[in-house]
Amino acid sequence: MASVDIKGISVGYGNNTVLNDISLSIKDGESLAIVGPSSCGKTTLLRALCGFNKISQGEIYIGDKLVSSAKKRVSISPEKRNIGVVFQDYAVWPHMTVLENVVYPLRKQKVPKVQAQERAMKAIAQVKMTEYAHRLPSQLSGGQQQRVALARALVSSQNLIVLDEPITNLDATLREEMSYEIQQLQRELGVTIIYITHDQETAMTIADRMAIMNNTGDIQQIGTPEEIWTKPVNQYVYKFLGVSNFIPVVYENGRIKIVDENMSMTIENKGLEENTEYMMASRPIEIKLVEAKKGDEGFIGKMNRVTYLGDQFDYFVEVGVHTIRVHQDSYDAFQNGVPEEGKYYRLDFSQPQFYTMNEQAVALEGEVD
């Protein structure tokens, strides 16, 4: 097992600095998912950690060992860092069978043959490839090759495994199974895992903590999946976790009013300041629709579109100039009546977040009515 300390590193390609002054600490035995949009620099970060990319600033420690330092000109070679790696292109050696691919790193570590075979077969079973152990990669699908690469990383290091989008080619069911296997394995072996993905659902399944990067390669928030979900520090993180609604509001006389609309609702809190504008953020599943009656107060909207998605309904509700997305569990909708297009509904928000115009999250106390 190993902790990882990335201290103020900068990494780039030629004149293009991709990561600028990034710091990140991963605890011994922890699984950390690094999540961010395409080409924000996730792979570059992992490559720097593994020693494939040079850093131009900062230091990297694996456990107590300094493995990269720009100032001290330290750059330990990748094979000496003792990291199990799966990169996106899941390169497995084409001339070796599945078993030979997975045994290879163990043989390089001079693990005795019988023991190496046993450990390899166990890892192959964990990625559900036992029946393919003697096939060549050319006889496997892309997803199966990805699982072989995963098994090879699992046996490569008992310390630290880094996985760069290792299960993206799998269908949803297998992806879920593999996420679960990775999580189990991390718990059983206590190995430290750094997992890169742009899929926040996989990240939430696997990770003890998540680090959310923005498109310029800066880390916006690090926290447990629950912290990230319930207290996103800014609108970027909020949006990153899925479909979300943002309504500009102003807080006046104990009520929040939609900017430029004649609609307001009471709110009991001590966090918002009088006569101040905020962006109110809300997730579709955290809004309840109640059929509006004449004279009703609150945020009232007209149902524009009702779409049945199987397990839930997806609604587009027009609230003034804003289109608000609402999701409702299908069972609940069938029990209580499916909303109808053209009718008016009041939107009850269960746990909206408020962000100041300079992006700071406001900690609310009390409930929204």
Ligand SMILES: Nc1ncnc2c1ncn2[C@@H]1O[C@H](COP(=O)(O)OP(=O)(O)OP(=O)(O)O)[C@@H](O)[C@H]1O
């Ligand atoms: N070998 C390279 N030479 C020059 N530029 C590169 C190289 N590898 C990556 N880049 C650039 O660095 C930036 C970050 O790439 P990186 O692969 O780290 O992103 P990523 O977050 O892993 O993306 P994705 O999720 O799409 O894999 C991109 O703009 C990319 O074009």
